[in-house]
Amino acid sequence: MPDVVRYTARRLLLMIPTFIGATFLVFFAGFALPGDPIAALGGERSMSESTRQQLIERYHLDEPVWQQYFRYMGDVLQGDLGVSILRRREVSDIFKEVFPRTVKLAGLAIAIEIVMGLSAGVLAALKKDKFLDQLVLVSTTFAVAIPVFVLGFAAQNIFAIRLDIFPIGGIQDGAWSYVLPAFVLATLSLAYVARLTRTTLSESLNEDYVQTAKAKGLPQSRVVGRHALRNALIPVVTFIGLDLAGLLGGAIITETVFNIPGVGRTIVQAIGTRDHAIVVGLSIAAVIVYLVISLVIDLFYAVLDPRIRYE
Amino acid sequence: MEEVGSVTVADIPSHQQKVGEVLLEVEDLSVDFKTDAGVVKAVQSVSFTLHAGETLAIIGESGSGKSVTAQAIMGIVPSPPGVVNAHAIRFRGQNLADLTEKDRRKVRGQEIAMIFQDPLTSLNPVYSVGKQIGEMFRVHRGASRKEATEAAIELMEQVRIPEARLRVGDYPHQFSGGMRQRVMIAMALSLDPAVLIADEPTTALDVTVQAQIMELLGSLQEEHNMGLILITHDLGVVASVADTVQLMYAGGVVEKAGADDFYEAHAHPYAEGLMRSIPTLIGEDERLIPIEGAPPSLIRLPPGCPFNPRCPYVTDRCRTEKPLLRSIAGYAGLVACHNAEDVRSAKVGGGGGSGE
């Protein structure tokens, strides 16, 4: 147990500089966006010099950037992501509204990835160099070569417009609205999971411990499932976890193509309207989500691979 | 070479006293690997018999087909690329090839067990040793988790792993090399197999540990009256434990004899070269004399005797005609060499003593 504690503590410590660096970058880039923040605060109306001065003081805009940063991060750690003057709303409120949509989209995509990617990868590894394997290789290569937004439009055209199975976009149809976007979002990772599983499984099938398992007289299903696959899955699970972490930060392109008002699309729109508070607030939330999940993955990784715990 | 298929160790006159029941008969076993580069003839026409309580040592340098022979007996040759051909591999008279996969699995692990060269890579890194040993009971005996763990602890004690109860939940990487090999042995012996194949069980271990493992294997064999196939390229080990020796070169058997006969008077030039290359066997600080040249490609074997490019006794006949295993005057073993008589007479008496 103490090993696990030590391991966790080390991971956490290593995360601190990453956290500060990444959030500072976001903060800096976000507030350096073009457009006069004070004018924005005043609602884009012309304002008197004294109002202006008061706004500057109120929002501490006269302080050096790093001081503003620490002030802001102090708030963030208390759950306050700032206020969008344009939308007259707390950014944390907006986050609470849009994040669940991104979670649904990403969650569904990950589920598709796991079911289809894993089975394709396992089949390919077991039938290495046979037709099925070639099929997986070829189709994953194409899946990777087609940019997501092209794929998204193709899917819209075929499944929403021509076949009229799915809504073309938006979230009016509840969970059903997320299915097509989730497939599009999942395609790339699915291809990757399939290939990664194929590689790691066919490698672990050649490991000595698989020979041992066979020599123990275990049934083929157990040799493959309990011994080879269990090891092969370690990198795959890590990948899927990190993928989830990234997608939760906003599946920007898919959300844009399918008009899903999630985290990513909201950020992009806010950049368009020069709503700095939203851009910075949501981006920092995305970074935090990413870091937290990757920490969880790291810990989970130690559960999956006992060797890591005692390095 | 096919016609020697029926020659078995049992035919060798000087064979040891403690012959028990016949456990394993391998007749005319060949294994090919179909690779991109060509067909690798890994094993060619290998035949032998193993009795209860007998230790058969298969020796030969790396790549000579020892492990593949073992895999073929276990029925775990990777296929593709491997193709196994045998006249018969019989366990207690039952030809294993006739069994269904399900019945074959009952033999594998329960009746014929195997341990491997590198215990670290041969144990699954993500399961505790207790779980891996216990798996034998879970799968083959339908034991409960708890029973399996208890059985694992008992076995770990049998192979003398200290504090077995405390360590049963530990993972392979937490053990030393010697302890890992003990775990492998415990796992292999868990269901009391009649035959144990040990494929270079000590090669990956420290010298100090090697003797302990060999001793453990020896005493367990005696206890259970097992047939032991000991694969090794360490002739020192062979001298102390083997009853019978089978020497392999380039996939084929080039000499087989009772261990004592072999040490006293081997008849193949390759055996002679090998014996000379073992300083520890001969004594103090003698220089190691390696056999010149490299083993041949198993894809393009030289015509005639596969050893002919490296052989000091080579004659024209060796380059065209492949020698078969045969007995020669004044030697109790079998040897596959056209010039075995010359090799014997060239030897000055007492070239290689026994290792003890």
Added chain:
Amino acid sequence: MSDSGREGPESSAEEAYREEHRFVDEAVGSKMTAVLAGDFEVVEKEAGLFSDAWKQVRRRKLFWFSAVLIGIFTLMAIAPALFTLPSPATHDPRECSLRNPETGEFQDLLQPSSEHWFGTDIQGCDYYARVVHGARVSIIIGIGGTLLLSFIGLIAGGTSGFYGGWTDNVISRIVDVLYAFPFIIAAILFLNLVAAETGRNAWHVLLVIGVFGWPTLSRIFRGAVLQAKEKEYVEAARALGASNNRILFRHVFPNAIAPALVFAMIGVGGIIGAEAALSFLGVGLQLPAISWGLMIANSQDRIATDPFLIFFPGLFLSLTVLGFLLLGDVVRDALDPRNR
């Protein structure tokens, strides 16, 4: 050691993921790279590692297929006139007309026909000419961006792996920061900063991609350098008193370069996709620039009525990415010692 120094299968998955995250968000497709690129062992470069690889590559149909694809699109980038020449319509992508040339009446866009092979867009421009001219930006940014990020990544990863110590620590932390900062968001934010007033051109996009795109290559190269450093011939050179620089450039570098090279090849495809994605999101190139991503963005509302507006640039884009992807794939197979 830093967390980025972990070895084993996990690091390849992580690299893979990272790589995806770099160029990609969910956008573009080179996330395989790391398993493709980062996965294989560094072996001592026998005299003929690369010439052997070439011999092997030459025999593969897939290589020639990818070479032809890349050749076509590179030529298209250099000399679009060659491709527009046989087209009966105008060869100038900016010579557009909303009027019917015969009747002089205003007309909506034209569907693909023998006159306008790919139809015309909503501004009446010949779409074939536009799609052909779109290759230039993609190729420039793809290759230029890769060169830039390789340059930065090789220096960072090489220094990090070879010298270790605090240099390694600092660089590894920077890499971590960039990983935690999603590439698309980074690109969006910084492209908005860069040239907010003057408008963005290909160079700005290239610059941002290079500056934010290097960490994965750096990690891959660092790992390879660490491996190469351990090899006997490096020890030998050190024992013979060779200087650090000599060891780095004569012994370590040539042996560690293979995975980075493969990554870069596949990366070209990834960056081409990234540029298109950024332009599509409205933060990359801006009109009047001609880019496949922009064409697709500007045709979004026509998806139901005129899908060819998205299909043609999408097809060209995918084929270009595919070309580089396959090339990397084939080269990886050839350089991977396990395949020999």
